[in-house]
Amino acid sequence: MIKIGLDYYPEQWDEDFLPKDVEHMKKSGVKIVRLGEFAWSRIEKKEGEFDFGWLDRAVEEFGKAGIEVMLSVPTNTPPRWLFRKHPEIIKVGRGGGREQIGIRGHRCLNSQVLMEYADKITKQIVERYNASENVIGYQIDNEIEANWCGCETCNKLFREYLQGKYKDIDELNDIYGNQVWSGDFVDFEDVTTPPAYQNAWLNPAYMMDYARFAAKSATDYCEKIAELIRKYSTKEVLVTTNTWFPEHLPDYYKLYKNLDFVGYDNYPTTDVSNMASHAFHLDLMRGIKQDSFWIMEGLSGAPGSWGPMGETPMPGMIKGYALQAIAHGADTVLNFRYRTAKKGAEMFWNGLIGHDNVIGRRYEEFTDLIDCIKTFEHLGISDSKVVSEAAILYNVEDEMAFKLQHQSDGMYYLKSHMAWHRAFTRFGVGVDVVNGREDFMKKGKNYKILVAPCLYIYDEVTEKLLHEFVENGGTLILTPRSGVKDKHNNCLMKELPSWVRDLAGVKVKECDSIGNKQQKVLLLDEMWRKHLSDINISKPTDFDYIVSTQWCDILEVETAETLAVYASKFYDGEPAVTVNSYGNGRVFYVGTYFDDVGYESLLMSVLGKHDLKAIEAYKDGREIKGTNMYTILPEGIEVTKRVAGDRVITFIFNDAPVRQTFKYKGNEYDLQPFEMMVIGKL
Numbered sequence: 001m002i003k004i005g006l007d008y009y010p011e012q013w014d015e016d017f018l019p020k021d022v023e024h025m026k027k028s029g030v031k032i033v034r035l036g037e038f039a040w041s042r043i044e045k046k047e048g049e050f051d052f053g054w055l056d057r058a059v060e061e062f063g064k065a066g067i068e069v070m071l072s073v074p075t076n077t078p079p080r081w082l083f084r085k086h087p088e089i090i091k092v093g094r095g096g097g098r099e100q101i102g103i104r105g106h107r108c109l110n111s112q113v114l115m116e117y118a119d120k121i122t123k124q125i126v127e128r129y130n131a132s133e134n135v136i137g138y139q140i141d142n143e144i145e146a147n148w149c150g151c152e153t154c155n156k157l158f159r160e161y162l163q164g165k166y167k168d169i170d171e172l173n174d175i176y177g178n179q180v181w182s183g184d185f186v187d188f189e190d191v192t193t194p195p196a197y198q199n200a201w202l203n204p205a206y207m208m209d210y211a212r213f214a215a216k217s218a219t220d221y222c223e224k225i226a227e228l229i230r231k232y233s234t235k236e237v238l239v240t241t242n243t244w245f246p247e248h249l250p251d252y253y254k255l256y257k258n259l260d261f262v263g264y265d266n267y268p269t270t271d272v273s274n275m276a277s278h279a280f281h282l283d284l285m286r287g288i289k290q291d292s293f294w295i296m297e298g299l300s301g302a303p304g305s306w307g308p309m310g311e312t313p314m315p316g317m318i319k320g321y322a323l324q325a326i327a328h329g330a331d332t333v334l335n336f337r338y339r340t341a342k343k344g345a346e347m348f349w350n351g352l353i354g355h356d357n358v359i360g361r362r363y364e365e366f367t368d369l370i371d372c373i374k375t376f377e378h379l380g381i382s383d384s385k386v387v388s389e390a391a392i393l394y395n396v397e398d399e400m401a402f403k404l405q406h407q408s409d410g411m412y413y414l415k416s417h418m419a420w421h422r423a424f425t426r427f428g429v430g431v432d433v434v435n436g437r438e439d440f441m442k443k444g445k446n447y448k449i450l451v452a453p454c455l456y457i458y459d460e461v462t463e464k465l466l467h468e469f470v471e472n473g474g475t476l477i478l479t480p481r482s483g484v485k486d487k488h489n490n491c492l493m494k495e496l497p498s499w500v501r502d503l504a505g506v507k508v509k510e511c512d513s514i515g516n517k518q519q520k521v522l523l524l525d526e527m528w529r530k531h532l533s534d535i536n537i538s539k540p541t542d543f544d545y546i547v548s549t550q551w552c553d554i555l556e557v558e559t560a561e562t563l564a565v566y567a568s569k570f571y572d573g574e575p576a577v578t579v580n581s582y583g584n585g586r587v588f589y590v591g592t593y594f595d596d597v598g599y600e601s602l603l604m605s606v607l608g609k610h611d612l613k614a615i616e617a618y619k620d621g622r623e624i625k626g627t628n629m630y631t632i633l634p635e636g637i638e639v640t641k642r643v644a645g646d647r648v649i650t651f652i653f654n655d656a657p658v659r660q661t662f663k664y665k666g667n668e669y670d671l672q673p674f675e676m677m678v679i680g681k682l
């Protein structure tokens with residue numbers, strides 16, 4: 001069953017709000033709430049003195065209303081008495097000083113003392129609510145990031161981690177390149193967590209180890225708390241944590257390995273000039289466990305508080321983004337939050353109801369969402385899953401490494417991931433975003449096309465899987481910065497793209513990091529040129545050239561065929577894009593970053609030459625310029641499918657602030673801004 005719910009903070013309101021709020025939520029059809037995320041100091045005011053009265057009443061009230069509760073293990077915000085007694089649990093910053101407390105997230109996840117107290121509070125909460133039938137699970141902490149902390153414990157554990165990894169200090173010195181600036185460590189005691197220099201100024205192999213260690217600390221912490229929850233629970237409960245895309249990346253795949261599902265905090269931008277990435281992030285979240293996920297916090301009002309207030313969601317956004325998440329595999333959506341906080345630093349991060357406590361447009365749209373969901377059940381949506389025939393590989397370590405050393409002005413790891421994702425979306429082709437470090441073809445996946453952007457750090461699993469994939473007839477797309485680094489984040493002394501060179505059938509002669517400057521790419525391939533003119537139909541200009549930016553790999557073909565060449569600078573005429581036959585499959589090497597039409601027109605060629613039967617949208621697609629082969633959806637229109645047995649539920653979403661009229665598979669559609677149309681065939 002698809003459930004819609006809310007994040008609610010009973011501790012922030014006078015008690016007489018509770019019955020009215022619960023009654024109101026019940027009437028609206030709310031099925032689930034999340035409570036107690038930051039409530040440690042209100043549960044345990046002084047050490048060992050518990051006041052569960054307010055939470056008991058809330059859990060009971062929701063129970064009477066038939067509303068389920070996800071409780072939280074509130075370790076994101078340890079109480080002041082604990083910080084006062086044990087200041088050693090406070091994180092230490094890069095400068096070596098302890099953080100000042102007063103906001104949240106100050107705790108060090110490696111602190112043994114924190115763990116002891118976390119154990120006690122977890123025991124209290126879980127044992128207390130074992131008997132409450134409507135308590136169905138727990139969220140651990142809040143938005144856990146990799147634990148970048150320089151406290152004594154972290155220093156000690158980091159050293160132990162390195163001692164477990166390297167034979168001796170000489171091996172470590174050698175791998176880190178400590179001879180470069182005379183930085184050889186005398187012994188492991190010399191090694192510390194990173195000093196306060198810019199990441200890129202410190203040895204990349206050292207920083208990579210630290211990023212891995214900090215991510216592992218977050219995973220270990222979560223696993224321990226999950227274990228405690230399960231130990232103290234006398235019934236089956238769901239255990240998760242909520243996540244997003246923080247600066248200090250956790251390893252999502254490891255973080256969620258032993259948790260029951262992925263919980264994502266989904267705040268799509270309300271700024272309509274920058275809207276294209278929502279779907280990509282949802283697909284990445286689904287790909288973490290290759291399964292359904294939850295939205296733990298969903299957009300409900302204008303963001304604010306952490307910066308100046310943003311634009312209020314346009315009519316349709318609150319409902320539309322919840323439905324979009326469901327279309328991409330979410331089974332439960334909780335909106336953040338019921339009512340906007342009256343007090344506290346987040347008082348301008350808006351909820352569904354404003355400070356005036358008057359039910360208005362946003363809450364009405366939320367109830368409209370609930371009514372809409374009720375109509376889904378007869379379509380058999382509950383046991384349906386998103387099925388895709390194309391995938392984009394995501395490697396969390398590659399993103400970590402890109403964050404440590406920016407490759408080019410304006411270029412970031414996910415840039416080409418999102419560009420390719422947008423291109424697939426324009427053709428109505430669903431895409432999975434999957435971990436390249438594990439068997440992404442498991443669970444019966446049958447991908448025909450795989451985009452593997454920036455295979456930066458060597459990984460033998462990825463190497464093997466990609467070779468098998470292409471040998472078996474798949475189409476692989478490679479991009480710049482592939483094959484650059486070894487496992488330690490040092491440079492490989494090989495001609496690029498090193499370990500995928502045989503697949504690509506090219507070598508990179510030289511690279512040009514052009515940043516935000518532009519390069520021109522001349523298309524030699526007739527079909528590609530034709531597709532470019534097909535796509536550019538509304539803005540006919542020059543169908544021979546594509547604009548490129550950020551990075552140019554200057555290629556030399558070995559066994560590949562050249563599809564496009566650069567058209568300026570000293571490498572005018574040198575290959576920029578190639579295709580190679582390998583085994584039963586093909587490999588495209590795209591040596592630069594295009595604008596959107598570049599990716600769309602190339603993808604059209606990729607799909608055009610591929611087994612079209614694999615891609616339903618193409619087979620049945622409407623004609624463009626009389627080809628009768630392709631569906632080009634208007635920008636912002638997304639077609640997603642959830643499948644259960646022979647049932648297919650198609651979601652057509654207008655992720656754009658304007659009304660759009662278009663044809664898809666021979667039918668006319670007319671969608672209002674952020675409108676979702678759901679078509680279910682039994």
Ligand code: GLA
Pocket residue numbers: 142143265297336346349
């Ligand atoms: C995050 C947090 C919430 C809240 C919201 C809004 O997602 O998990 O506690 O702070 O952002 O800022």
